[in-house]
Amino acid sequence: MNATLDKTSFEPRLTAFVCNWCTYTGADLAGTSRLQMDANVRIVRLPCTGRIDPLFIVKAFERGADGVIVSGCHPADCHYTSGNYHARRRFAFFKELIEFLGLPEGRITFSWVSASEGQKWREVVNDATARVRALGPFSGYPGTELPAWPAAGAPAPNPAPGGGGER
Amino acid sequence: MKELRDLATKLLAEGTVNVVLGWEEGPRGVRPAFATDAAAAGRLVFDPRCTQNLVPYLSPRRTQVKKLGKAAVVVKGCDARAVAGLVRETQLAREDVVVIGVRCGGVIADPASPEPLSPATVADRCPGCNSREPKLADHTVGELPAAPPGESRRDVRIADLEARTADERWAFWQDELGRCVRCHACREACPMCFCERCVADKTQPQWVDSSPHPRGAFAWNVTRALHLAGRCVDCGECERACPVDIPLGLLNLKLARVASERFGYTATDDPAVPSPVGSFQKDDAQEFIL
Numbered sequence: 447m448n449a450t451l452d453k454t455s456f457e458p459r460l461t462a463f464v465c466n467w468c469t470y471t472g473a474d475l476a477g478t479s480r481l482q483m484d485a486n487v488r489i490v491r492l493p494c495t496g497r498i499d500p501l502f503i504v505k506a507f508e509r510g511a512d513g514v515i516v517s518g519c520h521p522a523d524c525h526y527t528s529g530n531y532h533a534r535r536r537f538a539f540f541k542e543l544i545e546f547l548g549l550p551e552g553r554i555t556f557s558w559v560s561a562s563e564g565q566k567w568r569e570v571v572n573d574a575t576a577r578v579r580a581l582g583p584f585s586g587y588p589g590t591e592l593p594a595w596p597a598a599g600a601p602a603p604n605p606a607p608g609g610g611g612e613r
Numbered sequence: 614m615k616e617l618r619d620l621a622t623k624l625l626a627e628g629t630v631n632v633v634l635g636w637e638e639g640p641r642g643v644r645p646a647f648a649t650d651a652a653a654a655g656r657l658v659f660d661p662r663c664t665q666n667l668v669p670y671l672s673p674r675r676t677q678v679k680k681l682g683k684a685a686v687v688v689k690g691c692d693a694r695a696v697a698g699l700v701r702e703t704q705l706a707r708e709d710v711v712v713i714g715v716r717c718g719g720v721i722a723d724p725a726s727p728e729p730l731s732p733a734t735v736a737d738r739c740p741g742c743n744s745r746e747p748k749l750a751d752h753t754v755g756e757l758p759a760a761p762p763g764e765s766r767r768d769v770r771i772a773d774l775e776a777r778t779a780d781e782r783w784a785f786w787q788d789e790l791g792r793c794v795r796c797h798a799c800r801e802a803c804p805m806c807f808c809e810r811c812v813a814d815k816t817q818p819q820w821v822d823s824s825p826h827p828r829g830a831f832a833w834n835v836t837r838a839l840h841l842a843g844r845c846v847d848c849g850e851c852e853r854a855c856p857v858d859i860p861l862g863l864l865n866l867k868l869a870r871v872a873s874e875r876f877g878y879t880a881t882d883d884p885a886v887p888s889p890v891g892s893f894q895k896d897d898a899q900e901f902i903l
């Protein structure tokens with residue numbers, strides 16, 4: 447665990463969508479090599495970057511992520527030949543759209559990390575976490591913030607408008 | 614007008630087609646018409662009120678029109694791009710439709726309005742249009758009128774938004790999209806939204822929250838815009854259909870610019886030009902990827 451972790455500082459939650467063949471294996475390598483890195487990232491493994499629907503990213507933010515990492519095989523290395531090329535086009539559109547909609551730059555990190563790049567994965571994770579930590583918590587949906595923590599003994603607050611309920 | 618009516622009558626009489634999709638006078642301005650006989654063909658009109666795109670009726674989702682038999686469709690230049698889009702994406706066989714192109718001088722935004730075409734009433738997509746004479750047509754009718762009046766309002770609005778900070782843009786769009794009532798009229802009106810089952814209708818899992826709160830509205834509009842990225846033909850139907858006047862055209866135009874700047878693609882009525890999604894170049898720009 448990083449030395450920066452103390453009770454008062456904001457610890458962001460990041461979701462990483464990674465492909466099975468390169469980045470997941472790279473992250474695994476980082477682990478088996480016992481590389482130290484920020485522990486803020488939850489990894490979701492998918493077969494291919496081509497399987498990463500931009501809706502996953504939107505969903506992650508909806509459900510409380512402060513940042514997202516998307517990572518897969520370098521160009522020319524895709525296990526399925528061209529999934530990452532298609533994904534690259536899709537994410538180019540997505541990135542420009544989301545910036546136009548005003549999502550702060552830096553909350554979403556795109557990278558290529560191969561199975562041998564455990565070191566690079568560590569850098570991607572640490573950099574993304576630092577960027578999101580500096581940006582602060584994501585509270586982009588007005589009216590759907592979680593209610594303030596009640597004072598001791600006070601009755602439980604109503605759920606957030608718009609339904610914060612888990613399905 | 615006579616040329617259009619005569620052509621429609623002839624196509625119906627000789628049995629080339631069973632129905633001609635065009636416009637006719639209705640109780641509130643012009644409305645889509647489905648002419649199956651000479652009398653109906655004689656009522657067809659084309660003037661600057663004919664803003665509706667009729668190509669969505671050709672999408673495979675619209676079985677009602679298919680049941681009428683082989684169709685001819687009257688298209689403006691922008692609508693012809695929608696025909697090309699359906700052909701490009703193998704939703705329509707080119708030989709299954711007769712395309713009647715009309716030379717166009719721009720249309721007004723609201724087909725029910727009695728106002729004449731002017732810089733104030735012109736549809737957003739028309740100023741600067743360079744496809745006023747459809748190329749993808751079996752017949753082309755009319756004289757080419759003067760170019761549409763006015764200047765693009767959308768360019769100004771996009772430039773204004775891009776000059777703002779991300780937080781200001783977020784506030785602007787949350788305010789706009791916050792009005793969305795999730796009626797999906799934007800989807801129903803779109804010629805290129807032809808999925809039999811839309812991801813927004815899926816419930817297990819529910820990818821897009823169906824209630825009209827900020828998160829669902831945001832997820833839906835991101836989804837709609839992205840699914841049309843590089844495919845939108847800029848016919849303006851989504852924005853016209855939207856009951857709460859969300860400027861969907863700004864999102865579409867922004868993504869059309871991305872398609873053009875990054876992938877050299879502009880919406881065209883040539884079905885042979887590949888769309889920028891579903892194709893790629895090995896050396897596509899990737900400056901945003903670490």
Ligand code: SF4
Nearest residue numbers: 690691717719739742
């Ligand atoms: S976009 Fe062009 S073709 Fe379409 S209505 Fe306007 S001027 Fe006519």
Ligand code: SF4
Nearest residue numbers: 803845846848849851
């Ligand atoms: S997204 Fe809107 S402008 Fe684009 S093709 Fe569909 S209806 Fe037309």
Ligand code: SF4
Nearest residue numbers: 793794796797799855
């Ligand atoms: S037409 Fe407008 S209100 Fe209806 S779903 Fe589309 S954006 Fe929302």
